[in-house]
Amino acid sequence: MTQEKLLSVRNLSLEITHRGFNVVKDVSFDLEPGEIFGIVGESGSGKSLATRALISLLPPAIRKTGGQVIYKGRDITSMSEADLRAMRGAEVGLVFQEPMTSLNPSMTIGRQLEEGLILHTRDTPAERRAKILAMLERVGIRDPEGALVSYPHEFSGGMRQRIMLASVMLLKPALLIADEPTTALDAVIQRDVMELMVELTQAEGTAVLLISHDLPMVARYTTRIVVMEKGSIVEAGTTEQILETPQHPYTRKLLSSLPVRGEVRAINITSAPMVSARNIVVDYPGRKSLLKKGAAKRALYGVSIDIHEGEVVALVGGSGSGKTTLGRTIAGLVRESEGEILFQGRKRDADWKDYRLNCQMVFQDPYSSLDPRMTILALVEEALRLVPGIDRAAKKKRAYETLEEVGLSAEYALRYPHELSGGQRQRVAIARAIARRPRFLIADEPVSALDVTVRAQVLTLFSDLQKRYGFSCLFISHDLGVVEQVADRVVVMQDGRIIEQGDRDTIFDTPKEAYTRRLLSAIPALDLNETGGVKLKWRLEN
Amino acid sequence: MKRFTLNGMIGGVLVSILLIVAAIGLFWTPFDPMKLSFTARLAAPGAPHLLGTDEFGRDVLSRLMIGARASVWIGCLTVGFAVVVGTLIGLISGYARGWIDGIIMAINNALLAFPGILLALGLLAVFGANAYGIIFALGIAYTPSMARVVRGAVLSLREREFVEASKIMGNGEIYTMLRHILPNCLAPITVLATSMFGWAILSESALSFLGLGVPPPAPTWGNMLAAGRPFIEQAVWLGLFPGLCIALTLLGINLLGDALRDKLDPRMRGLK
Numbered sequence: 001m002t003q004e005k006l007l008s009v010r011n012l013s014l015e016i017t018h019r020g021f022n023v024v025k026d027v028s029f030d031l032e033p034g035e036i037f038g039i040v041g042e043s044g045s046g047k048s049l050a051t052r053a054l055i056s057l058l059p060p061a062i063r064k065t066g067g068q069v070i071y072k073g074r075d076i077t078s079m080s081e082a083d084l085r086a087m088r089g090a091e092v093g094l095v096f097q098e099p100m101t102s103l104n105p106s107m108t109i110g111r112q113l114e115e116g117l118i119l120h121t122r123d124t125p126a127e128r129r130a131k132i133l134a135m136l137e138r139v140g141i142r143d144p145e146g147a148l149v150s151y152p153h154e155f156s157g158g159m160r161q162r163i164m165l166a167s168v169m170l171l172k173p174a175l176l177i178a179d180e181p182t183t184a185l186d187a188v189i190q191r192d193v194m195e196l197m198v199e200l201t202q203a204e205g206t207a208v209l210l211i212s213h214d215l216p217m218v219a220r221y222t223t224r225i226v227v228m229e230k231g232s233i234v235e236a237g238t239t240e241q242i243l244e245t246p247q248h249p250y251t252r253k254l255l256s257s258l259p260v261r262g263e264v265r266a267i268n269i270t271s272a273p274m275v276s277a278r279n280i281v282v283d284y285p286g287r288k289s290l291l292k293k294g295a296a297k298r299a300l301y302g303v304s305i306d307i308h309e310g311e312v313v314a315l316v317g318g319s320g321s322g323k324t325t326l327g328r329t330i331a332g333l334v335r336e337s338e339g340e341i342l343f344q345g346r347k348r349d350a351d352w353k354d355y356r357l358n359c360q361m362v363f364q365d366p367y368s369s370l371d372p373r374m375t376i377l378a379l380v381e382e383a384l385r386l387v388p389g390i391d392r393a394a395k396k397k398r399a400y401e402t403l404e405e406v407g408l409s410a411e412y413a414l415r416y417p418h419e420l421s422g423g424q425r426q427r428v429a430i431a432r433a434i435a436r437r438p439r440f441l442i443a444d445e446p447v448s449a450l451d452v453t454v455r456a457q458v459l460t461l462f463s464d465l466q467k468r469y470g471f472s473c474l475f476i477s478h479d480l481g482v483v484e485q486v487a488d489r490v491v492v493m494q495d496g497r498i499i500e501q502g503d504r505d506t507i508f509d510t511p512k513e514a515y516t517r518r519l520l521s522a523i524p525a526l527d528l529n530e531t532g533g534v535k536l537k538w539r540l541e542n
Numbered sequence: 543m544k545r546f547t548l549n550g551m552i553g554g555v556l557v558s559i560l561l562i563v564a565a566i567g568l569f570w571t572p573f574d575p576m577k578l579s580f581t582a583r584l585a586a587p588g589a590p591h592l593l594g595t596d597e598f599g600r601d602v603l604s605r606l607m608i609g610a611r612a613s614v615w616i617g618c619l620t621v622g623f624a625v626v627v628g629t630l631i632g633l634i635s636g637y638a639r640g641w642i643d644g645i646i647m648a649i650n651n652a653l654l655a656f657p658g659i660l661l662a663l664g665l666l667a668v669f670g671a672n673a674y675g676i677i678f679a680l681g682i683a684y685t686p687s688m689a690r691v692v693r694g695a696v697l698s699l700r701e702r703e704f705v706e707a708s709k710i711m712g713n714g715e716i717y718t719m720l721r722h723i724l725p726n727c728l729a730p731i732t733v734l735a736t737s738m739f740g741w742a743i744l745s746e747s748a749l750s751f752l753g754l755g756v757p758p759p760a761p762t763w764g765n766m767l768a769a770g771r772p773f774i775e776q777a778v779w780l781g782l783f784p785g786l787c788i789a790l791t792l793l794g795i796n797l798l799g800d801a802l803r804d805k806l807d808p809r810m811r812g813l814k
Contacts, residue, residue, distance in 0.1 A: 333706055356712030369703035373725045382721075386712050432707070 004073070006175060006207050007031040007054070012067035014049055014058070014231075023062065024050045025231045033174065036198065036208040038218035038239070040254070041228035042451040047211050050228070051177050053077075054209075055092055056084050072174075090120040093168035093206075095161070095197075097180035102164055103152040109136075110148030113167045120171055131170060139166040139196060157319070158189035162196065169200050176201055179211045186318040186478040187522040194221060213452055215254055216481075216524045216536055219243055227251050244533040252532040257456035259485040260526055262463065264505065267488050272345050273306035274472040275330065275359075275440055280304070281338035282325055299325040301496045302339065305474075307440070312466060312473045314487035314504075316480060316519065322496040324444055327476045331361050331442050343440070357387065360433035364445035366425035370417040376403065376428050377413040383435040398435060406431040406461060423454035427461065434465055441466075441473045447482060459485055481523045484508055492516050550801025556794025564614045567607035575604040575761060584777045594779040596769065602783055605761040610787070612762045613743045616677055620742040623681030625735050628688025629727070635689065636696025637719055647693070650686045658683040659745060663754065671754045680745055684738050691734050695727040729803050736799025740792040747788055763788050 007030065014024040024046040031037050041047040052058050054069050056076060069076040071091070076084070088094075096102045104112060110132065117128045129148075136144035139162040152160055161181065168176060178197065182190035198221050201208050212218050218225060219239050226236040227250065235248040246252045280303045283296040300322050307313045315323045328334040330341055332348070332355070341348040348355050360383075363369035370379055380399040384390060390398070400410060406427040417425055426446065433441055446462065447455045463486055466473060477483050483490060484504065491501040492513065500513045511517050517539070524536035572592070579599030587594040593602040635646040653661065662679040669675035699705060700723065708718045743763075749755040750764030758765055763784040770780030 331710060333709065353712065356710070359710070361707065361710045363703040363707065365703060369707055371704040371708075371722050371726070373728075382708075382713075383711055429707075 004033075005030045005070070006033045006035075006072065007209075008068075008070040009050075009054065010068045010070070012050060012053060012069065013065045014046070014053055014062050015065050017061055017063045022065070023231050024053070027067070027228075027231075027233055029226050029233070029236065031175070031207050031209065034202075034205045034207050035224070036201070036210060036222045038222035038225040039209065039211045039228060040213065040215050040218050040225055042213050042254075042453065044230070045228040046231040047228050048179055051179060051209060051211055054177065055088055055094070057088075086120075089116050089168075089173070090171050091174055093171065093173035093176045095164055095168055095176065095178045095181045097183050103160055105152050108149050108151060109155075109163055113163075113170060116167060116171050132166075135166045135170050136163070138200065139163070139169075141166075156189075158185050158193060161185065161193050165193070165197055165200065169204065169206070172204050173206055175207045175209065177209045177211070180213070181210075182217070183212065183214070187480065188318050188518050190217070191522040215452070216258065219536055220524070220538065227254065244529065244535060245531055246533050253453055255532065255534050257453045258526055258534065259456070259459065259481040260528070261484045261504075261508070262486055264503075265488055267308055267311045269308045269311070271309065273342075274309050274311075274344060275307040275474070276342040277303065277305045277326070277330055277339065278342070279339040280326065280329055280336050280341070282322075282329055282334060283337045299496055300329070300336075303493075303496070303498055304339075305330075305491060305498070307472045307474055309472055310470045312475055312486055312488050314483040314490045315474060315476045315493060316478065316483055316490060317493035318478060318519075320495070321493040323476050323478075323493045325496075326493070327361075327442050327444050327474060330474065331359065332356075357436060358439040360436070360438040360441050362426075362429050362433050362441065362443040362446045365449055366422055366429050367417075367449075369429050370425055370432075372417055375414050375416060376408070376420070379417075379428060380431050380435050383432045387436050399431075402431045402435045403428075405434075405465065407457075421454075423450055423458055426450060426458055430458075430462065430465070434469065434471070437469060438471055441471050442476070443473060444476045445478070446475075448477065448479060455482070462486065479523075480508075480519055484523075492519070547801070549797045550805075553794045553797025553799070553801060556790055557798050560610055560614065560791050560794065563607055564610040567604075567611045571601075571604035571607050573601035573604045575600060575608045576759060577601075584773065584780075586777070587779050593783050594777065596766075596777075596780055597773060602766075602779065605766060606763070606783060606787055609761045609763045609766060609784070612673065612756060612760070613746065613791070616673060616680075616746045616762075617739045617742040619677045620680040620684065620746075621735050621739045623677065624684035624688050624738055625731060627681070628685045629692050629724075629731060631685070631689040632692025632727075633696055633719055633724065636693040637700060637715070637723070639697075643693075646689070650689050653683075653686040654690065656683075658741070659748065662745060662749065666749065666754050671749075671757060673756050676746055676749060676755055680742050684741070688731070688734055688738070691730050692727055695730050696723055699723050699726050728806050732806055733799055733803050736795050736802065740795045743788060743791060743795075747784075 010028050012024060012027045013022060015022050027050050039047045039051070049058070049062060053064060054076065058064070064077060113132045114128055117123055117131065123131065132148065133144045136147055141147045141159065141162065155163065181197065182193050185193060194217065197208070210218055210222060222239050224237065225239050225242050226233045227242065227248065228234065229250045235242060235246065235251045242251060243255070246255055280300050281298070282300040283298050285296055303326055305313070305326070315326060317323045325334060329336050343355050343359070374382070377399055380402055381395050384395045384398060400413065403413060408424065408427055408431070412420065412424070417428065420428065447458050450458060459482060475483065475487060487504050489501065489503050490507040492499050492507070492515065494515050500507065500511065500516050507516065508520065511520055520539045524538055527535040527537060529535065577600065579595070581599065583595065583599045584597055585591050585595040591601050591603070593606065595601055631646060635643045661683040665679035665682055666675050669678050705718060705722055708722050746755055746762065747764030747767060750762045751768040753768070755764055756762045758769070766784040767781055770784065773780050
């Protein structure tokens with residue numbers, strides 16, 4: 001190859017200092033100038049540590065044990081701290097996952113953007129200001145002048161990530177390292193931010209190292225990919241090769257974990273619905289000040305939804321669409337201001353006891369939904385506490401059976417939640433919810449906190465259980481891929497209103513609303529081939 | 543983790559010695575702690591008086607043993623009072639929120655504004671200077687900080703999803719409070735309770751030292767320390783040994799408290 005490499009990583013190995021345990025093993029890859037390169041792997045694969053080593057920003061407990069990182073012909077690992085500082089930012093820019101914490105909350109946007117320019121350029125204040133305003137405008141901030149004197153908390157997550165991108169691109173680095181840049185954002189905003197990032201970096205000729213667990217997202221924007229598992233690169237190649245003819249079993253597993261459309265099921269929707277919410281309005285009270293009450297914030301504007309026997313209804317929408325509020329209102333965690341909820345044809349409020357016995361919920365975060373001081377067995381047994389006509393021995397037996405059903409053998413029963421992985425915890429949460437055989441289950445983003453392969457397993461488990469017990473389900477998610485796999489019917493929400501609903505295939509194949517089409521354009525349609533590979537097809541927005 | 547267990551063991555040993563000595567003091571002491579002896583006034587440590595005698599010829603070791611009993615007893619009851627009342631107030635305040643919380647916390651903050659010892663002094667004037675007076679006074683003085691800590695823990699816990707999950711299961715509020723919220727408050731309660739035990743012993747000593755505690759001739763470490771003060775030049779052991787007892791006991795309690803907190807938290811158990 002005649003062209004000089006921008007970055008060349010050779011046999012990089014890292015270990016945890018105290019234990020001598022290798023977290024990154026013998027990683028090598030090259031980056032051409034202006035290229036978009038992807039590193040894909042699940043949590044614990046070492047992808048983030050490997051990229052931190054590229055700019056010598058390793059946590060103190062991690063030590064490099066071998067290998068070289070050559071940037072424009074110079075070995076970074078032997079550079080002085082002063083040289084490194086000059087390089088970070090000016091030559092290599094970084095965008096991290098969490099836009100909440102990567103911007104300083106006590107500094108105005110203007111000052112934060114200026115910092116890099118002061119450090120790395122000799123611009124006059126007027127020049128700096130002009131550059132910053134132009135960049136803010138380019139990343140789509142509506143009022144750049146106003147943004148200069150605003151603080152990070154005044155912006156949404158997506159906007160903050162745009163600002164972060166602006167601050168990095170101001171210095172026109174030759175390489176941009178983006179570590180899970182959009183994972184914390186919902187699907188639509190995720191896509192907008194990615195498009196912006198690609199457009200900006202292509203315009204400046206900046207190379208991008210894109211690190212993510214989200215294989216389709218990475219595949220969409222990159223030309224070459226490496227797949228990492230347990231600290232090693234298991235497969236490297238062009239994006240097409242890896243997707244269409246994966247060689248390594250782990251790559252195949254990642255690809256087969258991508259959600260695919262589930263079968264069409266016959267749901268009897270002529271009978272009375274299991275759960276029916278009618279004209280639900282929810283107002284969150286405004287903040288009280290000393291003298292007056294702030295205006296109430298309306299989260300739901302008269303929403304109606306029916307869920308039939310044995311039906312899985314997906315509630316989709318971006319953040320702030322009110323989907324979680326609707327779920328929590330139906331669950332009785334949020335009080336509706338107007339409207340009523342019927343359960344099996346009767347008013348929910350007339351018989352709470354019956355409703356609590358028959359309606360359960362699975363929460364998003366398996367780390368906070370299980371009481372850390374209770375054993376797994378106690379957690380599941382507790383769900384049976386109020387079930388009438390079941391004695392102590394029967395409860396224990398049922399708890400063990402349920403744990404078995406969610407794939408947790410008896411050896412887990414006496415462990416505590418912190419001893420389990422995220423996927424296992426979510427299995428416990430599901431076991432707890434189904435232990436009393438509810439007629440209706442509300443699942444609020446039940447798999448979005450999980451890794452790709454674990455997510456696939458938990459989703460399959462969920463579908464199997466749903467088929468076995470036939471409970472109705474309200475499945476809340478921003479991830480349409482997941483929804484495509486499990487839902488019978490899809491309800492799309494935006495700004496506290498339902499804007500479109502219909503059976504799954506209709507919504508996915510012939511969406512009517514522009515917003516639904518935007519949601520769908522963020523996820524690929526998969527075309528599986530016989531070698532275990534896939535072809536991704538992206539839906540057009542229009 | 544190993545450091546914790548070593549510290550925990552040191553703490554455990556110190557506290558066990560205190561408890562054992564206090565227990566033995568119930569039935570047996572080398573000499574009668576009240577018996578005056580003009581032939582053996584201000585005897586230096588040695589045989590037969592191992593830790594010497596005071597200005598009335600009373601055996602210091604025997605008096606320390608009786609004093610340990612008083613310290614343990616006062617410390618336990620004071621802390622017990624503060625833990626029970628403070629936790630109850632904190633739970634109610636944090637769980638109810640709204641105006642109930644407002645009123646309770648207003649009173650609580652008013653009490654917190656006084657230094658503990660000053661509040662205890664004021665209350666002692668009401669209850670009278672004796673062991674029960676001290677227990678009540680110190681108990682009331684310590685309750686606000688316990689209530690505050692528990693309320694804070696409850697406020698953050700009640701927003702957690704496992705509390706909502708309990709609600710979804712149809713569990714009552716009192717059940718949820720006792721089963722899910724209270725056990726998760728145990729760590730801060732334990733830590734605060736152990737340091738309070740230390741404060742109580744120290745405050746009792748201070749109050750006795752000032753002459754407002756358990757009245758002489760009944761020995762406590764505090765009033766022994768006070769009584770030893772005028773003789774510090776001739777008989778340093780009169781002040782030294784009670785002071786050492788207080789210091790070592792406090793050290794032991796604090797070390798044990800840290801170890802206990804880690805033990806009580808299942809999340810710390812798996813760590814090596």
